[in-house]
Amino acid sequence: MDAKELSEIVGGKLFGKNREVSGFHFDSREIKPGQVFIPIIGRRDGHQFIEGALEKGAAGFLTSKDKTPPEGKFAIRVSDTFEAFRKVALFKRDTFGGTVVGITGSVGKTTTKELLSFVLSEVLRVYSNVKSYNNLLGLTYTVANLPKKADVYVQELGTNAPGEIGELSLFLRPQIGIITAVERAHLQGFKRFENLISEKFSLTEFVDVAVVPVNFSPYSKSKETITFGKEGDVYLTYFNSSPEGTRFGISVFKEEVELHTRVPGFSVVNASMVAGAFLKLLGLPLSLLEKVSEFQPPQMRMNVYTLPKGVLIDDSYNANPASFRNALEVLSFYGMPKVVIAGEMLELGDSSSEEHYILGREMESRGIDELIAFGNETKKTVKAFKGKAYHFTDREEFLNFLSEYPFEGKAVLVKGSRGNRLEEAVRIIRKRLES
Secondary structure (H helix, E strand, C coil): CEHHHHHHHHCCEEEECCCECCEEECCCCCCCCCEEECCCECCCEHHHHHHHHHHCCCCEEEECCCCCCCCCCEEEECCCHHHHHHHHHHHHHHCCCCEEEEEECCCCHHHHHHHHHHHHCCCCCEEECCCCCCCHHHHHHHHHCCCCCCCEEEEECCCCCCCHHHHHHHHHCCCEEEECCCCCCCHHHCCCHHHHHHHHHHHHHHCCEEEEEHHHHHHCCCCEEEEECCCCCEEEEEEEEECCEEEEEEEECCEEEEEEECCCCCHHHHHHHHHHHHHHHHCCCHHHHHHHHHCCCCCCCCEEEEECCEEEEECCCCCCHHHHHHHHHHHHCCCCCEEEEECCCCCCHHHHHHHHHHHHHHHHHCCCCEEEEECHHHHHHHHHCCCEEEEECCHHHHHHHHHHCCCCCEEEEEECCHHHCCHHHHHHHHHHHHC
16 A cells, blocks of 8 residues: 555545555554554644654654645645544455454453464464554554455454444454453443443354353354353363463363463463364364463463562453452462462442452452552452451552562462553562562
């Protein structure tokens, strides 16, 4: 695609040099040479970053303002830069002939997307969203950069409010939909759990085939539904997890395969069942699942570090009751004093206080020795926990405390919702246990 063709797609007026473009980005910090910069107007006006994007090698930019491109670059004047970005994405989607997969769920979206892409890449050209680009802007960016030659495009879809999955699905137009799990997460925007279920399963209205947890299969509205979990089309035949990893077997439409992952706990196991169903759907051999043994989860998602002075489990990307239970089970595998650095489980709505209290009781039953909690909601967790506990609401005090606390010889889990930014805690503790 060149600048002239791009201007026709977005219905804009071209200024400057007509040249080839290699892709699109809305973040001037991540722009690559040859890409087009899309200045989005949100909390900040992206137009103020045009010069920085050009300095990093952008071929040109879209603009809704009177901006003149420097020599050798181009500008395309449009009335709305985000709407123009959408037009680019829709053009790419209209001209894509591969299989499109949409993934949603309360937990496990990114891990499932990454594992599925990792397994399929052995035999197919796979494209997927980077990071957790699962909202409207992230989807627009990902589809706008969709390569024609990909065989499979895997996209995760996120939601915090009713109607979002439907909007994203209409844009994406997936042929296959995957629901990883439905748990009590993001309830603040849905009020009732039943509303959350309906929102997640709205994805199935737009696909030919859905892969869903067996206990929620009645909610599926797709033409064909494949189930996973106990008594599903895909199910576990055995499961044995330890600090060294997890050995498990799965049956996929009565064909069995034995697998191993270096990741303890259930997260990769659940994603493997989904991948098994998908392989069967495409007529690919289940032996491809053996690549699970080489798979590393995305950053901040059940990353286990065995360090000179202790063990660190970094599961700090996000948290809800179900994912916290899985993380506590993994922590319980270690035969050494166990410490939980707990942030809040956000967006639980009216059930927040109860769920945080239950979490404290869960820690008690799992034999956790010490709890260091951050955030207002975790007061309930500390109250329910009977072991040694510390509670902080001031971020600086919390981080200073971690810099001095004795973690040596212990297994430490760090987990909380994204808003807690617990990656800072991870950095401090990792440095303490490494040196």
